[in-house]
Amino acid sequence: MNGTAISNFACVIFNVSFMNCTWHVGRTATEDTQYFLYWGSFKNENVTECQNYITDTHGRHIGCRFQNVTIKDSRPYFLVNGSRSRQSIQSYEDYIKLYKIEKLTPPLNVTVNCTEASRRCSIWWQPPRTSHVENMSCFKYEIVIENKADAEKNPKTASKTTEITENDSYLYESFSSGKRYSVKIRATDAGFCRVSSNWGEWSTPVEFGTQQFTSTSSYMLFLIPSLAAGLTFLLCMTVRAYFKKTSAAVPQPRDPFREPSPMDFQGEEHQL
Numbered sequence: 264m265n266g267t268a269i270s271n272f273a274c275v276i277f278n279v280s281f282m283n284c285t286w287h288v289g290r291t292a293t294e295d296t297q298y299f300l301y302w303g304s305f306k307n308e309n310v311t312e313c314q315n316y317i318t319d320t321h322g323r324h325i326g327c328r329f330q331n332v333t334i335k336d337s338r339p340y341f342l343v344n345g346s347r348s349r350q351s352i353q354s355y356e357d358y359i360k361l362y363k364i365e366k367l368t369p370p371l372n373v374t375v376n377c378t379e380a381s382r383r384c385s386i387w388w389q390p391p392r393t394s395h396v397e398n399m400s401c402f403k404y405e406i407v408i409e410n411k412a413d414a415e416k417n418p419k420t421a422s423k424t425t426e427i428t429e430n431d432s433y434l435y436e437s438f439s440s441g442k443r444y445s446v447k448i449r450a451t452d453a454g455f456c457r458v459s460s461n462w463g464e465w466s467t468p469v470e471f472g473t474q475q476f477t478s479t480s481s482y483m484l485f486l487i488p489s490l491a492a493g494l495t496f497l498l499c500m501t502v503r504a505y506f507k508k509t510s511a512a513v514p515q516p517r518d519p520f521r522e523p524s525p526m527d528f529q530g531e532e533h534q535l
Contacts, residue, residue: 267291268354269345271285273286275365279392283326284329285317289352292323293347296352299345343356362395368464370449372389373448374469375446377472379440396458400429401453402429404429406427406447407423409423409445445468449465
């Protein structure tokens with residue numbers, strides 16, 4: 264029985280309401296050993312078995328995936344027991360505060376607005392999504408602003424600005440109109456709420472700076488002559504069609520020296 268209990272039991276909540284729990288099989292567990300995970304609000308009361316196990320190459324349960332998990336103030340009870348032929352398995356049990364194991368989502372809607380004259384950029388964002396935090400002041404943020412040109416030359420020596428703030432905005436005051444930058448942000452607990460003290464996921468880098476405008480200007484320099492050429496061609500075709508139509512409507516003078524054709528005589532007889 265010794266050495267049959269699982270080890271390294273760990274759970275993480277991500278994307279607001281998903282939770283994965285994993286463990287290692289016991290050091291003396293045989294290939295026919297099987298484990299089962301149960302969890303609930305209280306021990307031996309309304310516990311629910313895992314419905315989506317993760318298995319190893321021997322088919323043994325080594326984890327579980329949960330959905331629609333809501334973080335509350337309580338400490339849910341976790342139990343992992345097991346069975347194998349002709350031998351009992353040691354159980355593992357634990358109480359976990361769910362907010363402590365949450366991996367916070369990235370801050371939302373990161374926006375940058377730069378003013379070349381003042382050499383400043385205003386950066387705004389919204390707090391990460393959670394299932395239980397309503398006070399937006401519960402978070403603090405790490406902001407990393409990187410010079411893209413330096414990073415492309417040598418990532419190890421790229422100039423970076425790293426700041427910690429409890430606000431949902433930041434004023435970057437080292438903006439240069441001749442450079443291009445990227446900014447990314449992540450969140451953690453500000454120290455007085457039921458929020459994980461671990462840093463959350465980074466936001467997708469947002470790029471800003473003059474090089475972006477340069478590429479846009481280059482595109483416009485190509486687009487404007489093309490549009491002008493197209494409009495000129497269309498105008499020429501319209502004028503040509505107009506003159507062709509008006510010239511066809513004007514009757515041509517009759518040549519007095521041209522011999523009359525049979526059709527001309529038929530026309531005169533008809534008039535008589």
